[in-house]
Amino acid sequence: MSHQEQALVSLLSQLALSLDGAVLGFALAYAAVRTLFKFTATSSALRKLRRAPSLSVSDLRSLLAEIPSDGDGNSKGGIIVIVRGTVDAKSAVDGTWKTLRPGVLVSRESGDKGVILQRTQTCIYNEWKGLFGWTSDLRAIFARSWRQQESTSLRKVPFLLTDVGRRPNAEYVVVNMDGSRHPLPLTTVYHKLQPITASPYTFLQALFGHEYPVGLLDEEKILPLGKDITAVGLCSLKNGIAEIKSCKYLPYFLSDLSKDQMIMDLSIKTKILFWGGIALGSMSVGVLGYAVVRNWNKWKQWKQQRQLQQQRQAVSDVEPQMDDEIEDAPDGQLCVICLMRRRRSVFIPCGHLVCCQGCAISVEREVAPKCPVCRQEIRDSVRIYES
Template sequence: MDALPITPGELLCLGSSLAFSGLFYYLHRRKAKVAAKIQEAPKLQVGDDLRAVLSATGTSCLQYVAIEGVVQPDEAALTSPYHKELQGVIERLVLKEHRLVWNSLARSWVDSERVVLEQVHSVPFVLTSPGGKAGAKVSVESPLRAVELPLETVYERFQQTAHGFKDLLSHYLSGEKPKGFLETEEMLLVGSSLTGIGELALHPDGSLHLQPPADGAGYFLRLSDWQSLLAELESTSSFWKWATLLCGLAAAAALLRALCRAYWSRRLKQEKEQERRAFEDLRLHKGLAAEPDEELPASICVICLSNPRQCVLLPCGHACCCFRCFQALPRRTCPICRSPIDRVVPLYLV
């Protein structure tokens, strides 16, 4: 059986499409599983009798719940260095350098940024009842391990860099122009409504704790409700699903192209074999030998210069080549006059 006539480009397209299709399908299934777990998770509030809920399940731990409450510090809260009236439990300070970089391909300046400094501070905090019920609270463990920190931007300042003439000249020569520094502060403010999705555990001392799931499922802390998180996960899962489908279609197209080429190559070989057999049958019918006799007159093929001329090309009538060279012609045109060849008949030398 002949090997599949696939080009290196098609082989690269097929392999990369299959690889990306597998990767995108894995991401789709991962997001879909997390969305399904959030959909099935119990929806609770800190004001509910959570200990009774745990007792009803017969265990001291719920592996996956969505619980809503109000953020309160368990100890002293963090104070913003720029706004003394703002207090929070998580703070992130970021200093970024912005610059323009010359892109030789696009022939234009493009924006680029680099994080110069990043600091994250946190203090222990709890979720309390939205209705202000006293005594009801859930401690939030390892908040920095959440998939995304629930922070709000409370301060932002851009300090532009001053440039002199020499600086501008060096910037054009180096291909980089500094624009300035962006300083931002993000905080999880005290009193914010927070939705936590993770494992709810009752410790021996009677305290309730929201912590990352032991089975490695997603640990989420969100300022919005769980419905918005579910919608985002379903949208992302749908995106990876369509990406998987497109990559699969690309792989199928490359494979189908190779199969079509194999089919037409096989069909062309069959047609050439039928043509050769018809030619040999016609020679035998006229009483000529199947293979050319070496004692025949020396009329040499103009293409290979080794075999005798065996073919008459019609309708131009030129007898210039052997049958093997006729079959090897890249185009069905006469090698002498370049006119199209309708059919070929054996050459009879007398």
């Protein structure tokens, strides 16, 4: 770990442990609540997946026929289904365009054909302290140091799923990608890291301790034609054609997993979220409880100290009134502690008259007050008045 990273970790730890760990306790409580919400959502998705029927593309027509529809062939709703099929271009079923297939994307680097093409360029940066390395330490504390920068482009064309080894005029289901933010089962077809030639500006960046580019990672991923995937979503009839689209409350849409694998994956995530939420909640309760007790004790100590200061202030206000006793008191009647004022207070229970009123109050305020003559523990003091 570098020096700036150690400084950042130290700053974050001090912030988390402030107020005797109260900040850390609230952070753990927030994480526990978030984990609870994720557990609830995952459990709901798991129940829906278990109830969803798993079938082939050719079986969809009979299932969707049970849903009421209007006169235009549109379903009045939809059902959640799990369909296993093969990726094919939508233009393959558009009559005269069947052989030309204009709705196909071609990878620029590999030449592979697919219906989704994602290209990512990652500029990788390096950092060293240079001659003015203190600037890196400041950026690490007051800003997040970035080591790479990505630019991603995603192209999609309409596609559909058909049965494996389909025959002409076979059934198909159109995949509607509108609004879907689910991860896609893309295949990497090109992956290459190219070095970047240094320039005079790069030298200046390194000299002053700034990040400078050292390489460019070029990557292409596609959803190829003929790939077998599983679609999980809301299926309905649109203009008499079966269509499936994603559901926001389900964690999958297009995936390489089967139904049993999805259920197993969600079951494991549910258990992890459940026990993780219990652990985070217990830790937050413990840390917050410790912080409450510590701050309560500190508040009581502060209150006691404030009362003691008020009492000392009261004693200091009384002492000027006893200045007249200094001149009149003979030597044998002076206080044994300050040797300045007349003895006026008697300790209880020993009964010794050896202190003035101010010193008696000071002795009485001690943690274990004892008589300065017999060293017996005292409970109180009484002022003596002469008639």
